[in-house]
Amino acid sequence: MKIGLEIHLQLPTKSKLFCSCPTTADQPNSSVCPTCLGFPGSRPSLNRKALEYGLMVARFLDCHMNQKIWFSRKTYFYPDLPKHFQITQYESPLGVDGHYDLNGKRIGIWRVHIEEDPGRIRRVGRSGEEVSLIDYNRSGIPLVEIVTAPDMSSPAEAREFINQLTTELRYLVGISVQDEQSIRVDCNISVGEERVEVKNVSGLRNMEKALSYEATRQAKMLEAGKKIVRETRRYDEERKVTLPAREKEFEEDYGYIGEPDLGEYEIGAMAAAIKLPETPFMRAERLAKQCSIPEATAKQLVLTSMNLADLFEETCSKVPPEKAVQWLLGPINSNWSKFEPILGEKKGEIIDVIKADSDGRINDNEAKMRLLAMVGMAEVSTSDEGGRDIEVLVNQFLDKHPEVVKDYRTNPKAANSVIGHLMKETKGRHSSKEIVECVNREIEKRV
Numbered sequence: 001m002k003i004g005l006e007i008h009l010q011l012p013t014k015s016k017l018f019c020s021c022p023t024t025a026d027q028p029n030s031s032v033c034p035t036c037l038g039f040p041g042s043r044p045s046l047n048r049k050a051l052e053y054g055l056m057v058a059r060f061l062d063c064h065m066n067q068k069i070w071f072s073r074k075t076y077f078y079p080d081l082p083k084h085f086q087i088t089q090y091e092s093p094l095g096v097d098g099h100y101d102l103n104g105k106r107i108g109i110w111r112v113h114i115e116e117d118p119g120r121i122r123r124v125g126r127s128g129e130e131v132s133l134i135d136y137n138r139s140g141i142p143l144v145e146i147v148t149a150p151d152m153s154s155p156a157e158a159r160e161f162i163n164q165l166t167t168e169l170r171y172l173v174g175i176s177v178q179d180e181q182s183i184r185v186d187c188n189i190s191v192g193e194e195r196v197e198v199k200n201v202s203g204l205r206n207m208e209k210a211l212s213y214e215a216t217r218q219a220k221m222l223e224a225g226k227k228i229v230r231e232t233r234r235y236d237e238e239r240k241v242t243l244p245a246r247e248k249e250f251e252e253d254y255g256y257i258g259e260p261d262l263g264e265y266e267i268g269a270m271a272a273a274i275k276l277p278e279t280p281f282m283r284a285e286r287l288a289k290q291c292s293i294p295e296a297t298a299k300q301l302v303l304t305s306m307n308l309a310d311l312f313e314e315t316c317s318k319v320p321p322e323k324a325v326q327w328l329l330g331p332i333n334s335n336w337s338k339f340e341p342i343l344g345e346k347k348g349e350i351i352d353v354i355k356a357d358s359d360g361r362i363n364d365n366e367a368k369m370r371l372l373a374m375v376g377m378a379e380v381s382t383s384d385e386g387g388r389d390i391e392v393l394v395n396q397f398l399d400k401h402p403e404v405v406k407d408y409r410t411n412p413k414a415a416n417s418v419i420g421h422l423m424k425e426t427k428g429r430h431s432s433k434e435i436v437e438c439v440n441r442e443i444e445k446r447v
């Protein structure tokens, strides 16, 4: 099975791609102007930030960058597109021939380009009496389109690809996918020779379902000796099936022409000047190698928060990685919403507690209590006389049980009963090392 994706994601600019209308609005049709409504005589001008974000995505995906780009008009008639063409990039995408490594498997990236979003059509009312409403707030919102090679081999892998990619891009350019339905994907899938395109699927869950349905449908047809025809289908979310799309559209039907109102842009220098930060999955890979921890563990760290990964790296410079994992992916990760806000102030203290535990100066229970106390989740006895406290308890016990001292003369293991008692009494306030030393010392005094 071969699956290729065309993924559309919104770029996080404040204003639209070709006008200065804000990208956020409360009321329908409140963020519009002659340009994004396509009035005659209006002229677009390119949002530099959107271009920059697009270039970052293309560079991140290791694309070969074009030096010069221009825009094209993709002509079609639909009510969500008042000027009857969408400004996109056809012959000159930002970058081509890139790749992304998904869990060790290379996924080819054919092209990355930017384009404007059309408006949004909302159908309301009962079936049969539906009314279509159009909201042009979305018209002109900047999108980046990423087209992959058909390198994915299952619907689950396709979903995983988009999941990871959006995590990376959220960090890289701040693309925020709050609503997974806002990810729009055209999917190409072939089980046999001929490929079928399922157009305009919203959301990852729907994409996976549409691909699974299509994989089964094609496999059944092949089994029955039927031929799969190359076609465009759509996904019916309610019936959970793919259906032939009514109109057949091929690229040549769109009658692309160069957009005369926008010029050519030399982007070589701008693309080369972009500095890419280390993204979450790049970091997970490095941490796994550098600290010899499992890759799944490293991913868990970065996916919780890059701040947790920062804390991990710092802790690892003081204690063995498995100790850092024990605490950071244990109590700290489970209470991350409480720990993250105090990091600025208490980072050093957190690391000190883990170090004390790692060195055997305190035990796990004590370490846990001290950590949780920092976020107000546990009480810690602040007695500075902790050391003396054990001594008192040991001697009280020995006073009551003189036979232990007697037995100890012939069998030092007799001390174990005192140690066990102390561990119980102190409820983990002291490390076992500390207790053992104290017990032996006090018994020796009486022997």
Ligand SMILES: [Zn+2]
Binding pocket: 016, 019, 020, 021, 031, 032, 033, 034, 035, 036, 037, 140
């Ligand atoms: Zn506008």
